[in-house]
Amino acid sequence: MPLPESSLSIICAAIGDFVRNGVNAATNNITVSIAAPAEVAEDDDQHRINLFFYRFEPAGIQSAVRPDEFWRMRMFCLITSFGIDEDDIPAGENDLRMLGEVMRIFHQQPVLSAVNIGSVSVRLQVVFTPVTDEQINQIWSTQSDTVYRPSVIYELALMPVIPSQLRIEPPLVGSLGHQVFGDPAQRYAGFSGSVSGPRVPLQRVNIANPQWAPQICWIYQDSCVHTLSFDVDSPEFASFSPDLWIAGDSGEPVSLIWEIWDSDGWRQAGAPQIVSPFNDTIDSMQIPAPIPGLFPETLPLPLPVAIPVGENAAQGLLYAARNVVVIEGRPAVEIRSNPLLISLYRTT
Incomplete structure (x- = not known):
């Protein structure tokens, strides 16, 4: 019975497929x-391109990774071409033709297409890594009596080591407050002070930049807010209407996307809602007068977030997103707005 696949083996196989398709291996009599290198050097029946993943190191951007979180790694791959004499073209020239094609495809697409590992989508960036003669010699000296062939080294980042059981993301903090007690014995007493959410600053979207990011805020009780909190049994929640102020280019629609949290963690809820920004600026000191059908944007009720049976709290996260093609011919990049948070709780 074969060994089960790992995130490392799946990603390395996907890189091999990318090279295989990029050099048109089937048509050009190339085996990828x-x-x-020592394992494939003696096969002289057809052209060969070999990928040797020889070094793995931590990404260097995670100071303390929990056992139930992704562990990001940098991989280093030695790519070697083994050509044969064919149609009066010597093996040495065919080595260079194949290696040049590999360099071309990585140069043209330095960010590889997404690789799906279960429910996780991973995209790697390819970075050419120049090496000295001494470093090349160190690698090839481990390959027995194999003669050196033209090679290049690429760094591929970042590859995730995916735990079998991922951590469930906790709820988010919607507001902060403080309280002072004069008696140390009260340090475990329930909180009864006042809390406040983050202030909504002046936000002006530079729509002249093709990569502009939308900005959004709740309009609630004649104020701009980023977070809301309700007792689901309160009159305030019963009369709540989720009105939004969306800033951006009014000529380019954006998608409003909900994510919800309960004891199972965060997940997307429902289909995105397509809306158009009202203007390019959010100024909490100058909220425009309501304009039917234009401002504020009213989302359809009911809210997608609800407290599950047997639990006392849930949260919803709302953001606006737009897809932008940054480089022609490359996949679009999703640009998100600031998030809006709504927290629901039950006191009885």
Whole structure:
């Protein structure tokens, strides 16, 4: 019975497929393999491109990774071409033709297409890594008596090591407050002070930039807010209407996307709602007068977030997103707005 796949093996196989398709291996009589160079050097029946993943190191951007979180790694791959004499073209020239094609495809697409590992989507960036003669010699000296062939080294980042059981993301903090007690014995007493959410600053969207990010805020009780909190049994929640102020280019629609949290963690809820920004600025000191059908944006009720049976709290996260093609011919990049948070709780 074969060994089960790992995130590492799936990603390395996907890189091999990318090279195989990029050099049109089937048509050009090229075999693309993942192995140590010594294992494929003696096969002289057809052209070969070999990927040797020889070094792995931490990403350097995670100071303390929990056992139930992604562990990001940098991979280093030695890519070697083994050509044969064919149609009066010597093996040495075919080595360079294949290696040049590999360099071309990585140069043209330095961010690889997404690789799906279960429910996780991963995209790697490819970075050419120049090496000295001494470093090349150190690698090839481990390959027995194999003669050196033209090679290049690429760094591929960042590859995740995915735990079998991922941590469930906790709820988010919607507001902060403080309280002072004069008696140390009260340090475990329930909080009864006042809390406040983050202030909504002046936000002006530079729509002249093709990569502009939308900005959003709740309009609630004639104020701009980023977070809301309700007792689900309160009159305030019963009369709540989720009105929004969306800033951006009014000629380019954006998608409003909900995520919800309960004891199972965060997940997207429902289909995105397409809306158009009202203007390019949010100024909490100058809220425009209501304009039917234009401002504020009223979302359809009921809210997608609700407290599950047997629990006392839930949260909803709302953001606006737009997809932008940054580089022609490359996949679009999703640009998100600031998030809006609504927290629901039950006191009885």
